[in-house]
Amino acid sequence: MSKIKVVHYINNFFANIGGEEKADVPPEIREGKIGPGLALESSLGEEYEIVATAICGDSYFGENIEEAKETLMGMIEKYDPDLFVAGPAFNAGRYGTACGTMAKEVEEKLNIPVITGMYSENPGVDLFKQDIHIIETSISAAGMRKAMKKIADLGDKMVKEEEILSPQEEGYFERGIRVNYFNDVRGSKRAVDMLIKKMKKEEYNTEYPMPVFDRVDPMPAIKDLSKIKVALVTSGGVVPQGNPDKIESSSATKYGIYDISNLESMKKDDFMTIHGGYDRAFVTENPNLVVPLDVMREYEEEGVIGELADYFVTTTGTGTSVGNAKGFGEEFSKKLVEDGVGAVLLTST
């Protein structure tokens, strides 16, 4: 029986190609295992074989990310691996970033299990923990054997598509992925227990630490709005009658772009709202309450704005994940830029 093929990624240091002074060595790949690969292969056991080891200097990788990524991918792909292991990088920041970058890339391109390992303070942890499984390791290579054991155990489960247990049980960094399970105790009772502990100043664990939302710097002010093309975007769920693109009434996975070039106002016979989060009676009667086309045309006429874009962009806000909303925004913003839109009014219900 042929063995399960593993490709291992390490930096120049672990490949015994000098130290920091050689951190600029470009990507290469060698058949078989090297250095920490020995511990990896023995931990994985008889069924597995490290068919190749990809190597790159950390400085080279950091300074030529796109190129290094592409070159390494080409090399790795040829071995048609079933599992990709990077590092572990312990507390080496640039190495951690390289391991994370390559693991993520391999997972996306080859759609195979990937895994790496890092020390908790390695900056690569925050950069990649949401995308890939990163085993928590000790600060230095002294913990290599232990780390490789955990990497091998989890990697083996991933290859065999066995259930992956919680971060605590498997030893990887929490990826921030919310997964359902049935607790032994109902929620209200857990809340009462938590409150009693909190009042007694005893330690308790919240079941959902408050999330962080990222920020973006504001664009500078517009100097002369009368020369600007303005577009309307809404999360209020206003769509043409019949909802042609079948946008969901909640937790949307789609958005729509609809023509308004020949319209002076949003007529109730032409548009409807599918938003599942509010009483729709008012907007059903007058969709301008969400997409203010009527007054935009007046401002256009008055010359306050240069012109109104020929279309509006719409989706349902309620329950729509930030991930989806971000995806929509990235996608339609490209179109807005292409179409010369210089300002956006985004309305939410």
Place this chain on the structure above:
Amino acid sequence: MKLELGKIMIKDVQFGEETKVEKGTLYVNKEKIKEMVLEDKRLIKADVELARPGESVRIAPVKDVIEPRVKVEGNGQVFPGIINKVKTVGEGRTHALVGSNVVTCGKIVGFQEGLIDMSGPTAKYTPFSKTNNVCVVIEGREDLETHEYEEAGRLAGLKVAAYIGEAGKKVEPDEIVTYETKPLLEQVAEYPDLPKVGYVHMLQSQGLLHDTYYYGVDAKVMVPTFMYPTEMMDGAIVSGNCVAPCDKVTTFHHFNNPVIEDLYERHGKDINFIGVVLTNENVWLMDKERSSDMTAKLCRHLGLDGVIITEEGYGNPDTDLMMNCQKVAQEDIDVVLITDEFPGRDGKSQSVADTVPEADALVSCGNGNVIEYFPPMDKVIGTLDYIETMIGGYEGSLKEDGSIEAEIQIIIASTIANGYNTLAAKGY
């Protein structure tokens, strides 16, 4: 206020000549129920079907679920101010037909009604797969405006539940539980050494399909108030909403509020359960500010040391939840929140729409965006016509063989944010 809740355990439901309870079996008179529903001229058709645990039955679109109860002793009747005269309830004795429910269903009002599977892999998500359900299938007049249709459906369910509840009036309960909360000063004096705990109960109040009623008052026009927990056990609060199906606090859940039950469980042992602060979730920002201000003021006024807050719905009600949390915490009161999560199908996004740093103790009721497969059922009570437009459904959700692929938020009360279920989410 002291209430004895007599629990009559119902193990089966059957049609019969007479509506009665005999040896744990509930018999219901189908014709009588139909007649009663059709008294409302806004409804033109009514049918009654039964659904028992384990049967291959799917019920949709479900509007409300109501446990049959009846007042045996004490003031007033169930659902005061709605189908009975306004009178303060919560005292005396009440009988409940535990293990049976009235389920109203039929042509959809909005997107918010959900489904119940009595068996199969998705039955585990809803408490109503484990109860013997009397399903009242209604049809409104063609020209009926949606608010009117919602009201007609709501009243029909309450009337039928009260009617069936009467059958338990003279039956000896299998179990009697006594709940008591005294007037504030006496209650505080009873357990002077125990921390004083309150429950902030947020009622959904955003308009059509998002309304809740307290003694007949629409919650969106009330200001936060204080009530005895036992009032809820007699139907002082009824649901007129469907929010998202998974989040719906049905009238059943108002009767059987789990936070109240679990606080009573520790009452006199670890805590002194003082009572319930009732507040709303409105659509104007000014209302949210005012209600959360008043909620915090009431909690302080009552001298509470700790508070549990629950919400109904997600999205902007998260703001009410967070405002309540922050303002109550700023009164130096310990706060625990219960909510459910909507981090997307991949579970990777933020679970709530709003946050405050004070929300440092939170209980999760699960991720409502998870996709499940609902195998076909032998029988559908109601209709599957609206599955794809219901919350949790999407284009292609309903397959030709009657199976469904949808987010679990399409299931009634699957991630209900008051902690009734054991479903939870954790970080992976």
Place this chain on the structure above:
Amino acid sequence: MVKEIERAGIPVVHLATIIPISLTIGANRIVPAVSIPHPLGNPKLSYKESKELRKELVGRAFKALQTEVDGQTVFEN
């Protein structure tokens, strides 16, 4: 969505009823809207008055777009 538009280099103003959510998710220029079921207008007013209110809110959004901001700013009037 609002951040992605800004990230793409287009100035954007968020007309939203629930300002706390807008602040939480990270919009920079925010104009308070009327109410969730009718953000840009008020059905209790006459059609004409409601439309004037809408025009006023959109006008405020234009003002926001033409105002330099350091960080998150709510344009109350």
